[in-house]
Amino acid sequence: MEPKNILITGCSSGIGQCLARGLRVRGYRVFASARKEADVAALSAAGFESVRLDLDSSESIHAAVQTVLKHTQGRIYALINNGAFGQPGAVEDLSRAALHAQFETNVFGTQELTNRVIPAMRAQGEGRIINISSLLGIVCLAYRGAYNASKFALEALSDTMRLELRNTNIHVSIVEPGPIESRFRANAYEAFKRNIDREHSVFREYYAGVEQRLGGPKPLPFTLPPEAVLKKVFRALEARRPKARYAVTFPTHLFAVLRRVLPVRALDRVLAAVSNKGQR
Numbered sequence: 001m002e003p004k005n006i007l008i009t010g011c012s013s014g015i016g017q018c019l020a021r022g023l024r025v026r027g028y029r030v031f032a033s034a035r036k037e038a039d040v041a042a043l044s045a046a047g048f049e050s051v052r053l054d055l056d057s058s059e060s061i062h063a064a065v066q067t068v069l070k071h072t073q074g075r076i077y078a079l080i081n082n083g084a085f086g087q088p089g090a091v092e093d094l095s096r097a098a099l100h101a102q103f104e105t106n107v108f109g110t111q112e113l114t115n116r117v118i119p120a121m122r123a124q125g126e127g128r129i130i131n132i133s134s135l136l137g138i139v140c141l142a143y144r145g146a147y148n149a150s151k152f153a154l155e156a157l158s159d160t161m162r163l164e165l166r167n168t169n170i171h172v173s174i175v176e177p178g179p180i181e182s183r184f185r186a187n188a189y190e191a192f193k194r195n196i197d198r199e200h201s202v203f204r205e206y207y208a209g210v211e212q213r214l215g216g217p218k219p220l221p222f223t224l225p226p227e228a229v230l231k232k233v234f235r236a237l238e239a240r241r242p243k244a245r246y247a248v249t250f251p252t253h254l255f256a257v258l259r260r261v262l263p264v265r266a267l268d269r270v271l272a273a274v275s276n277k278g279q280r
């Protein structure tokens with residue numbers, strides 16, 4: 001039997017790279033995309049069929065999908081929307097441009113890519129769309145408003161697509177990791193330095209701690225390796241009836257329950273305390 005084709009975004013590091021490796025070993029034909037040429041070259045050197053795909057560019061999305069469809073005679077079994085970044089900073093310190101950039105990658109580009117792949121899935125009569133969301137698509141932590149909002153938006157679009165694709169054989173699943181070893185914090189630190197005017201913020205004292213955490217090597221409590229996400233992705237790809245949501249890490253399971261059972265004020269107390277401890 002022909003291997004099933006999977007397109008993954010953001011394979012230069014972290015979860016995306018782990019998914020690309022693990023799914024290839026599992027027997028899938030993996031198209032591992034990255035937004036920088038150097039990463040595409042490194043992925044190719046590692047034996048992947050690699051394409052350049054920058055979620056911030058419609059042309060790049062279009063060209064990547066065309067390339068994959070050409071190599072697969074029009075068949076893409078699964079799309080894994082993994083590529084994203086976190087823009088730290090208090091909501092009142094976010095410029096319009098910074099908020100826009102967060103949504104450009106995590107929401108607009110991701111949905112545009114999905115919409116370009118769905119017609120192939122409809123034509124082949126099957127498909128799996130797996131959106132990598134976050135614990136912060138379930139609850140909000142302070143000083144991460146842009147990222148919270150982007151993952152809530154991704155969850156809403158995923159839930160809506162699930163309804164709209166109900167009578168097709170195309171399944172939409174959301175994977176919700178808590179802390180996972182990757183370059184996420186290092187990349188978030190870069191976004192922080194790029195877009196947040198720390199010196200002129202009322203939160204500047206808090207930001208000193210943010211910089212220490214994002215710049216430092218110490219992992220957050222309950223951090224798991226990216227293979228924990230891979231395990232759930234196997235299920236989303238291979239279950240006859242995949243679940244709408246797959247939680248990864250203890251904090252995700254915990255907050256999914258706390259959000260349901262705690263009154264808002266009590267939940268806010270917990271979230272405010274946690275907000276000062278980590279960055280995800």
Ligand SMILES: NC(=O)c1ccc[n+]([C@@H]2O[C@H](COP(=O)([O-])OP(=O)(O)OC[C@H]3O[C@@H](n4cnc5c(N)ncnc54)[C@H](OP(=O)(O)O)[C@@H]3O)[C@@H](O)[C@H]2O)c1
Nearest residue numbers: 010012013014015054055082083084134179180182183184
């Ligand atoms: N690590 C965690 O604790 C954690 C927790 C919850 C959810 N997540 C989610 O897991 C996913 C993977 O993140 P990660 O932890 O593996 O972090 P990561 O190591 O920073 O990887 C993020 C990937 O997204 C790519 N990316 C960023 N902007 C892009 C763009 N415009 N177009 C295409 N790709 C782009 C990055 O490429 P570059 O190298 O070019 O920047 C990188 O390959 C993300 O959706 C993230 O929100 C992570």
